[in-house]
Amino acid sequence: MSAATSSPTPGLTLTRPDDWHLHLRDSAALAAVIGHTARQFARAIVMPNLKPPITTTALARAYRERILAARPAGSDFEPLMTLYLTDNTSADEIHRAREAGVVAVKYYPAGATTNSDAGVTDLAKTHKVLEAMQREGLPLLVHGEVTDAEVDLFDREAVFIDRQLIPLRRDLPELKIVFEHITTREGAQYVLAADARIAATVTPQHLLYNRNAIFTGGLRPHFYCLPVLKAEVHRQALVTAATSGSPKFFLGTDSAPHAVHLKEHASGHAGCYTAFSALELYAEAFEAAGALDKLEGFASFHGADFYGLPRNTGTVSLRREAWTLPESLPFGDAALKPLRAGETLAWRLLD
Ligand code: DOR
Numbered sequence: 001m002s003a004a005t006s007s008p009t010p011g012l013t014l015t016r017p018d019d020w021h022l023h024l025r026d027s028a029a030l031a032a033v034i035g036h037t038a039r040q041f042a043r044a045i046v047m048p049n050l051k052p053p054i055t056t057t058a059l060a061r062a063y064r065e066r067i068l069a070a071r072p073a074g075s076d077f078e079p080l081m082t083l084y085l086t087d088n089t090s091a092d093e094i095h096r097a098r099e100a101g102v103v104a105v106k107y108y109p110a111g112a113t114t115n116s117d118a119g120v121t122d123l124a125k126t127h128k129v130l131e132a133m134q135r136e137g138l139p140l141l142v143h144g145e146v147t148d149a150e151v152d153l154f155d156r157e158a159v160f161i162d163r164q165l166i167p168l169r170r171d172l173p174e175l176k177i178v179f180e181h182i183t184t185r186e187g188a189q190y191v192l193a194a195d196a197r198i199a200a201t202v203t204p205q206h207l208l209y210n211r212n213a214i215f216t217g218g219l220r221p222h223f224y225c226l227p228v229l230k231a232e233v234h235r236q237a238l239v240t241a242a243t244s245g246s247p248k249f250f251l252g253t254d255s256a257p258h259a260v261h262l263k264e265h266a267s268g269h270a271g272c273y274t275a276f277s278a279l280e281l282y283a284e285a286f287e288a289a290g291a292l293d294k295l296e297g298f299a300s301f302h303g304a305d306f307y308g309l310p311r312n313t314g315t316v317s318l319r320r321e322a323w324t325l326p327e328s329l330p331f332g333d334a335a336l337k338p339l340r341a342g343e344t345l346a347w348r349l350l351d
């Protein structure tokens with residue numbers, strides 16, 4: 001383990017980390033954001049919720065090529081590709097995906113979030129595919145929220161555990177699952193208590209903020225993401241889980257760029273853009289918990305170990321130095337506001 005010491009400390013050096021949950025988009029948006037992630041992370045798991053979604057191995061291969069071509073000159077950043085599960089995904093497709101190096105399949109309940117319309121309407125329809133994934137050892141990444149309009153928005157993750165996750169794991173106990181971007185005490189406790197085949201990613205915003213952030217001094221759309229920020233007890237439970245040293249919790253930013261005019265809108269899009277300063281935000285959360293010594297495991301080891309991929313070599317360094325995030329970043333013809341735009345951060349990633 002490299003020199004991760006507890007506060008106060010002038011600096012922090014970590015084995016190169018990875019982002020196990022990322023939205024990179026395509027075309028001009030991809031070109032605008034990829035450099036931010038490539039500067040911070042060695043690898044990232046790239047979400048398949050494009051329009052149209054990445055539902056086949058052929059589409060994943062082509063998307064991977066576009067990502068590689070969009071990297072800044074000299075970057076060795078490696079995108080790890082996923083497939084978007086639909087009611088019609090075939091078991092053969094799972095085999096092809098595995099052979100082609102696709103690392104996981106993403107389950108969006110239809111209608112749960114951005115570009116999830118083609119998602120799964122009923123998990124029972126995908127049973128054969130999930131069996132094939134269990135056989136092939138391909139993990140299922142779940143957006144863990146029910147879409148039932150009767151269920152309160154803030155309860156949708158906890159209800160998902162009872163209605164979908166527990167039955168799914170009973171049916172397919174060997175299937176590897178990542179419960180993505182957990183936001184609740186129930187989510188953290190469920191994963192911690194379960195066997196080693198299920199793990200969870202945690203975003204920086206869910207470690208740093210509770211739902212008050214969305215409503216402080218007016219409606220603040222840049223804090224709106226899905227699953228939505230929860231109450232303080234949940235934030236605290238997530239901090240406890242992420243900083244516990246348990247290998248079941250690892251870094252996944254869920255950084256999700258949307259043009260500023262679509263965030264600041266009557267029906268603003270869900271997603272926080274954190275890729276620009278992801279490690280700085282996580283360092284702030286871990287420092288506040290007095291757990292900077294646990295950041296390296298969370299950011300650099302646990303995810304690779306869960307996916308059965310080699311840990312990275314090389315290091316990144318952060319310095320305790322105040323700096324101000326830009327108000328906005330270029331985003332094709334539009335602009336992109338990073339989370340904490342115009343505010344000061346305590347940590348800075350060194351180039
Ligand atoms: O806030 C979110 N934004 N949650 C998601 O699940 C999707 C993401 C996006 O693609 O914008």
Ligand code: ZN
Nearest residue numbers: 021023047254
């Ligand atoms: Zn996401």
